Structure formats: C-alpha cells, structure tokens
Amino acid sequence: MSAAVEAGNHLGPAAPEITPIPTDSLGIGDVEVGLSRQDTVRVKNEGTADLTVSSATLSLGGAFSLIAGASGGVVPMNDTLLVVVAFAPTSVGAQTDTLTLASDDLDEPSLQIELTGTGTAPSMPEVEASTDSLGFGMVVLGDTQRDTVTVRNVGTAALSISALSLVTGGDISIESGGGATSLPAGDSVRVALAFAPSAVGAVSDTLRIVSDDADEATLDVVLTGTGMAAPAPEIAVSPDSLALGARRVQGVGARRGSWSGRSPSG
Numbered sequence: 001m002s003a004a005v006e007a008g009n010h011l012g013p014a015a016p017e018i019t020p021i022p023t024d025s026l027g028i029g030d031v032e033v034g035l036s037r038q039d040t041v042r043v044k045n046e047g048t049a050d051l052t053v054s055s056a057t058l059s060l061g062g063a064f065s066l067i068a069g070a071s072g073g074v075v076p077m078n079d080t081l082l083v084v085v086a087f088a089p090t091s092v093g094a095q096t097d098t099l100t101l102a103s104d105d106l107d108e109p110s111l112q113i114e115l116t117g118t119g120t121a122p123s124m125p126e127v128e129a130s131t132d133s134l135g136f137g138m139v140v141l142g143d144t145q146r147d148t149v150t151v152r153n154v155g156t157a158a159l160s161i162s163a164l165s166l167v168t169g170g171d172i173s174i175e176s177g178g179g180a181t182s183l184p185a186g187d188s189v190r191v192a193l194a195f196a197p198s199a200v201g202a203v204s205d206t207l208r209i210v211s212d213d214a215d216e217a218t219l220d221v222v223l224t225g226t227g228m229a230a231p232a233p234e235i236a237v238s239p240d241s242l243a244l245g246a247r248r249v250q251g252v253g254a255r256r257g258s259w260s261g262r263s264p265s266g
C-alpha cells in the first residue's frame with residue numbers, strides 16, 4: 001500500500017501533523033507559593049502517518065516542570081500524547097517558561113508553547129486579640145465583674161487554636177469561649193471572662209491563646225483586677241441635710257421669679 005493511498009482523501013504522501021492543544025500558550029493561572037498545579041498539553045497527530053515526538057523540554061525548568069511526556073513517543077494517526085506540566089512557584093509574581101516539542105513533523109520539527117503562571121502569596125492564619133490587656137478594676141468581694149476578649153483570625157487560612165485558657169485560673173475565670181477550636185479565615189471567638197475576687201488585693205492572670213499562627217504560636221492577654229472590701233453600711237440621712245435640700249429648691253424658684261420679672265424691659 002502506497003503512502004498516497006494511506007492518506008485517503010489527502011493529496012501528497014502520508015505525513016504526520018503535530019497539533020498541540022493548546023496551540024501556542026498554556027496558562028496555568030494563579031498558584032499559591034508552596035503549592036503546585038498541573039495542566040496538560042495534548043499533542044495530537046492529525047496527519048496521515050505516525051508522528052514521532054522525540055522530546056518535550058523546558059527552556060528554564062524552574063517553577064515549571066514536566067510530570068509526563070518529556071521523553072516523547074510515537075503517536076499514531078488521530079492519537080494523542082499527553083505532556084503534563086506542573087507549576088510550583090517559589091516566589092510571588094508572573095512567571096513564564098517555554099515548552100519545546102521536537103518531532104518528525106516536516107514543517108514544525110521544533111514547536112514551542114509558552115507556559116505562564118502567577119505565584120500568589122500563600123494563605124496563612126493570623127491570630128489577633130481585641131486587646132493585649134484587660135483590667136476589671138476594683139471589685140467588691142462577693143461581686144462579679146464580667147468582660148470579654150474577642151480572638152479573631154484575620155488571616156487567609158483556617159486558624160487552629162489548640163488551647164485558649166487561663167494560665168492561673170481562680171478569681172478570674174472563663175465563662176464561655178475557651179478551649180480548642182478552629183477558626184475559618186475572618187471568623188472570631190468571643191471569650192467571656194469573669195472576675196470574682198475572693199480576697200482583698202490585686203490579682204493578675206493571663207489568657208493564653210496557643211495556635212498555629214506562624215509567628216505568634218502563643219498570644220497572651222494580661223488580665224488584672226483588684227478585690228476590695230465591702231463598704232461600711234450606709235449612714236441614714238439626717239434631718240439637717242433634708243432641710244438644706246429644701247432651702248436650695250426654694251432658692252432656685254426665687255431666682256426664676258426675678259428673671260421673668262425683668263425680661264420685658266430687655
């Protein structure tokens with residue numbers, strides 16, 4: 001069987017025809033630094049004879065690498081060779097490389113495809129507390145003063161809190177919101193705290209947040225309060241102070257009377 005017959009309706013001798021998809025550029029898109037994404041160039045043979053791809057190579061081979069297809073292969077008519085490219089940026093910004101396909105295609109023995117991708121900042125959790133210190137002030141023995149601290153994940157990846165607790169515990173306690181939790185990006189947990197002094201004097205404790213924040217694995221909020229003795233029983237109001245109050249009221253009324261009397265002359 002001659003090559004011309006093999007070619008069917010095509011004129012001329014049978015020949016391979018390299019037809020990559022995409023034809024001239026492959027955009028892998030945004031990939032976080034530290035991660036990797038793969039995409040594929042489908043090298044189709046649209047000719048009338050076997051296509052031999054001798055190699056697939058990268059000009060730079062830094063952020064881009066070949067996962068499959070580097071050694072090429074024989075591609076029968078209407079068949080496809082998959083060249084799999086990985087983009088694993090190590091820095092932020094747009095990056096390019098060039099994939100070269102060497103084959104026995106008569107007019108395209110070296111076919112180039114531009115590879116593009118953009119490295120983006122890696123997503124990270126970021127712990128933040130609404131305050132770095134909280135004072136409950138003076139609290140009478142037997143009373144309880146309450147306040148809250150909000151712990152927020154202001155980062156772009158989930159924050160894993162392994163412990164959210166008081167270092168000492170005792171007169172200052174966590175009423176709700178403590179313990180281990182996972183906060184999606186942007187979420188927060190409200191920690192309700194109570195100070196119930198058991199003795200006169202200053203008390204301090206630390207609300208400690210242990211998480212997978214890269215640079216603040218331990219974040220402390222200093223808590224303070226002072227217990228004070230209950231005041232002495234209130235003294236009964238004396239008749240003299242009542243009389244003083246009455247005179248003041250009368251005085252105000254008298255002045256108002258004199259202002260209204262003068263106003264028409266103004």
Ligand SMILES: [Ca+2]
Nearest residue numbers: 017105107108
């Ligand atoms: Ca060709």
Ligand SMILES: [Ca+2]
Nearest residue numbers: 126213215216
């Ligand atoms: Ca941080």
